[in-house]
Amino acid sequence: MTLRGKHLDIAASSAVNGRAPAAKAATIRDVAERAKVSVASVSRVLNGSDAITETTRQRVLDAVAHLHYVPHVGARSLSTSRTDTIGVILPDLYGEFFSELIRGMDLAARAHGKHLIVSSSHGDTEETMAALRSMRGRVDGMIVLSPHVRAANLAADVAGRTPVLVMNGGLDEGGRPAIAVDNHGGAVAAVEHLIATGRRRIAHIRGAAGNLEADIRAEGYASALVGQDPIIVEGDFTQAAGHRAATQLMALDQRPDAVFAANDMMALGALLAFQEAGVRCPEDVAVVGFDDVPLAALVRPTLTTLRVNIAEMGRRGVERLIGLVQAGANAEADTACEIVRPALVVRQSTAAAATAGSNPDQTAASLS
Amino acid sequence: MTLRGKHLDIAASSAVNGRAPAAKAATIRDVAERAKVSVASVSRVLNGSDAITETTRQRVLDAVAHLHYVPHVGARSLSTSRTDTIGVILPDLYGEFFSELIRGMDLAARAHGKHLIVSSSHGDTEETMAALRSMRGRVDGMIVLSPHVRAANLAADVAGRTPVLVMNGGLDEGGRPAIAVDNHGGAVAAVEHLIATGRRRIAHIRGAAGNLEADIRAEGYASALVGQDPIIVEGDFTQAAGHRAATQLMALDQRPDAVFAANDMMALGALLAFQEAGVRCPEDVAVVGFDDVPLAALVRPTLTTLRVNIAEMGRRGVERLIGLVQAGANAEADTACEIVRPALVVRQSTAAAATAGSNPDQTAASLS
DNA sequence: CTGTTAGCGCCTTCAT
DNA sequence: ATGAAGGCGCTAACAG
Numbered sequence: 001m002t003l004r005g006k007h008l009d010i011a012a013s014s015a016v017n018g019r020a021p022a023a024k025a026a027t028i029r030d031v032a033e034r035a036k037v038s039v040a041s042v043s044r045v046l047n048g049s050d051a052i053t054e055t056t057r058q059r060v061l062d063a064v065a066h067l068h069y070v071p072h073v074g075a076r077s078l079s080t081s082r083t084d085t086i087g088v089i090l091p092d093l094y095g096e097f098f099s100e101l102i103r104g105m106d107l108a109a110r111a112h113g114k115h116l117i118v119s120s121s122h123g124d125t126e127e128t129m130a131a132l133r134s135m136r137g138r139v140d141g142m143i144v145l146s147p148h149v150r151a152a153n154l155a156a157d158v159a160g161r162t163p164v165l166v167m168n169g170g171l172d173e174g175g176r177p178a179i180a181v182d183n184h185g186g187a188v189a190a191v192e193h194l195i196a197t198g199r200r201r202i203a204h205i206r207g208a209a210g211n212l213e214a215d216i217r218a219e220g221y222a223s224a225l226v227g228q229d230p231i232i233v234e235g236d237f238t239q240a241a242g243h244r245a246a247t248q249l250m251a252l253d254q255r256p257d258a259v260f261a262a263n264d265m266m267a268l269g270a271l272l273a274f275q276e277a278g279v280r281c282p283e284d285v286a287v288v289g290f291d292d293v294p295l296a297a298l299v300r301p302t303l304t305t306l307r308v309n310i311a312e313m314g315r316r317g318v319e320r321l322i323g324l325v326q327a328g329a330n331a332e333a334d335t336a337c338e339i340v341r342p343a344l345v346v347r348q349s350t351a352a353a354a355t356a357g358s359n360p361d362q363t364a365a366s367l368s
Numbered sequence: 369m370t371l372r373g374k375h376l377d378i379a380a381s382s383a384v385n386g387r388a389p390a391a392k393a394a395t396i397r398d399v400a401e402r403a404k405v406s407v408a409s410v411s412r413v414l415n416g417s418d419a420i421t422e423t424t425r426q427r428v429l430d431a432v433a434h435l436h437y438v439p440h441v442g443a444r445s446l447s448t449s450r451t452d453t454i455g456v457i458l459p460d461l462y463g464e465f466f467s468e469l470i471r472g473m474d475l476a477a478r479a480h481g482k483h484l485i486v487s488s489s490h491g492d493t494e495e496t497m498a499a500l501r502s503m504r505g506r507v508d509g510m511i512v513l514s515p516h517v518r519a520a521n522l523a524a525d526v527a528g529r530t531p532v533l534v535m536n537g538g539l540d541e542g543g544r545p546a547i548a549v550d551n552h553g554g555a556v557a558a559v560e561h562l563i564a565t566g567r568r569r570i571a572h573i574r575g576a577a578g579n580l581e582a583d584i585r586a587e588g589y590a591s592a593l594v595g596q597d598p599i600i601v602e603g604d605f606t607q608a609a610g611h612r613a614a615t616q617l618m619a620l621d622q623r624p625d626a627v628f629a630a631n632d633m634m635a636l637g638a639l640l641a642f643q644e645a646g647v648r649c650p651e652d653v654a655v656v657g658f659d660d661v662p663l664a665a666l667v668r669p670t671l672t673t674l675r676v677n678i679a680e681m682g683r684r685g686v687e688r689l690i691g692l693v694q695a696g697a698n699a700e701a702d703t704a705c706e707i708v709r710p711a712l713v714v715r716q717s718t719a720a721a722a723t724a725g726s727n728p729d730q731t732a733a734s735l736s
Numbered sequence: 737c738t739g740t741t742a743g744c745g746c747c748t749t750c751a752t
Numbered sequence: 753a754t755g756a757a758g759g760c761g762c763t764a765a766c767a768g
Contacts, residue, residue, distance in 0.1 A: 024529070028745065028746060028747095039745095039746080039755090040754070041753085044754085053753065053754090056753085056754080072505035072744090074442055074744090075744070078440075078446055078747095078760050078761065078762090079747045096464070102467075102486075115485055116486055117486075118484055119483065133438055136438045161392070239666065268666060295663060298636060298663075300643070396761065396763095405738075405739085407740095408741095412737095412738085420737070442760090443760070443762045445744090446745065446761080448764090505745085
């Protein structure tokens with residue numbers, strides 16, 4: 001007890017001596033002392049809760065100003081068990097898709113006064129778990145993007161009581177809150193568009209094996225083909241993979257006259273490979289991507305793709321998660337898997353040879 | 369109330385029945401109880417500190433496993449006053465520059481077992497301050513990227529005892545730890561390259577007014593000109609601005625035969641504008657960007673630019689900050705402003721008309 | 737080696 | 753309207 005008293009004295013003296021930004025940061029107790037009120041009152045003023053005399057309110061605010069006091073969020077969250085922070089676990093931080101996603105999430109988070117703590121798992125299930133664990137108690141809820149179903153589900157378990165929103169493209173999340181892109185529908189739309197514009201040998205550059213979204217898109221592609229066998233080349237969602245795959249395709253006996261790449265970056269890689277080889281797009285070969293990253297409208301020829309509105313999806317994810325957090329125990333109520341329907345955006349890369357060069361950016365109706 | 373009680377019952381029962389992930393998370397005390405030891409021992413085992421009997425260690429680990437116990441990081445950091453988290457405040461989250469930067473930072477952070485909490489301030493000084501304040505107690509240190517000097521310096525003040533690393537391109541940070549790009553040197557190199565390849569009327573598309581980096585680059589541009597007056601058009605670092613600016617330039621009586629854009633995105637915008645207008649690059653006009661975002665090597669013509677190695681810079685920033693945090697009170701020792709020298713990367717967009725089409729990606733020696 | 741206990745900084749009943 | 757006091761979950765002396 002006596003010891004404690006001493007401590008306070010020291011803190012007080014150093015606090016009193018000037019508006020020093022260094023030294024030990026002021027605590028709520030310092031403020032209380034300086035304002036001659038109890039910590040409770042300070043707390044009240046700062047949280048705008050109960051009714052407080054205008055006099056004390058001013059006294060407190062003055063003290064706060066003089067001391068450069070800023071409440072310690074960590075301590076606060078320990079007693080309120082809220083952190084006002086949401087965690088995001090991504091498989092990777094590379095490429096325009098994820099940066100757009102984070103941008104959208106940040107926007108929504110800021111709008112709701114939440115913080116965003118991001119972490120990438122490099123696609124590794126073990127790392128995903130580690131990230132999840134280390135986030136416990138640090139966040140009010142998390143959004144997990146894992147290309148592997150297992151990982152996503154495990155994630156939801158490890159999280160314990162913390163709400164988890166899964167965004168990994170699988171439509172069946174076992175009744176967990178989720179947001180997913182209609183990968184199947186998108187792939188089908190891509191192929192149908194190619195067929196409609198007269199293409200007859202349509203190849204597919206797929207994403208990494210084992211990646212859920214890659215699987216579904218490939219499956220959608222195959223199911224939409226008419227009168228031809230699937231021609232599938234492996235890829236991994238990177239521009240380099242698209243380049244390699246396109247090279248392989250050009251070496252085939254019967255060259256395809258159209259390519260549907262599982263994402264835009266690979267489509268771009270393919271576009272470049274074709275260009276370098278003197279294969280003209282869209283005249284000799286049409287190309288369709290997926291995602292509609294900003295870049296897609298910037299390259300020449302501009303890229304036909306499936307618009308996902310990535311930032312919007314990120315925004316939506318954060319808002320939904322915030323809802324889950326607020327719902328608390330009732331969260332069981334929300335187990336819906338929200339589906340995002342990509343919209344086909346027709347650009348130059350799939351113009352029928354005859355009409356090549358027409359309007360570079362005409363958006364078709366949404367799939368839904 | 370009754371309704372709520374019912375809900376809770378349900379939750380509870382579901383928790384009891386099996387290794388339920390729900391229910392209230394176990395605390396260190398629960399573990400201690402179940403393992404028949406004191407909380408101190410549990411803490412010891414978990415932190416691998418002191419020596420512990422193998423017996424108790426096992427007992428603790430068992431209990432931890434059975435209870436799905438995960439230490440509460442928030443509480444821990446309250447007593448250790450460490451958060452193992454570093455905060456990053458960016459002016460914006462849009463564009464490839466920042467996504468690359470975050471990627472590099474994430475890599476370094478993960479390597480050191482730190483978390484990353486990001487926040488954008490939309491270039492607004494007030495928002496930057498708010499972000500800083502709200503990070504207190506939540507991070508061990510922060511990295512601030514603010515295009516405005518004032519903001520950056522203010523930031524360092526508001527932060528109080530928390531180490532702050534400034535990365536806003538200003539070389540003079542008043543003795544604060546900082547990392548900056550040699551914007552002046554880069555701009556000069558760009559102009560000199562253009563002159564060396566025979567260009568005589570060199571224009572500049574500058575970044576937003578009031579933006580420190582934009583100012584320095586513009587100044588560097590002007591200082592390197594030989595035998596011509598500066599031709600400067602306003603921009604704001606976006607691709608659209610570059611497009612507009614290029615359009616303005618084409619309308620001039622005496623068209624420039626070269627353009628140095630303050631960043632790659634604007635250079636790309638200009639490239640497109642020229643293309644649409646039928647002005648050939650590099651034959652009619654050469655274009656140089658700044659940053660070397662991944663995209664620069666993907667467009668056609670490939671873009672000559674100043675490589676900054678963004679991800680590496682992000683990595684470096686995090687490592688330096690971690691150093692500052694560890695140094696603690698001795699932090700005053702490190703007040704150096706580390707300078708990153710961009711390297712000129714010559715690509716197709718500045719090929720002299722005669723040699724146009726040569727090697728698309730030859731890197732020149734670094735400036736340093 | 738292990739248990740006890742006092743805080744870390746804040747919020748929040750419970751009295752007054 | 754305000755003050756006093758008991759935690760939140762964990763770590764770190766300080767005894768045994």
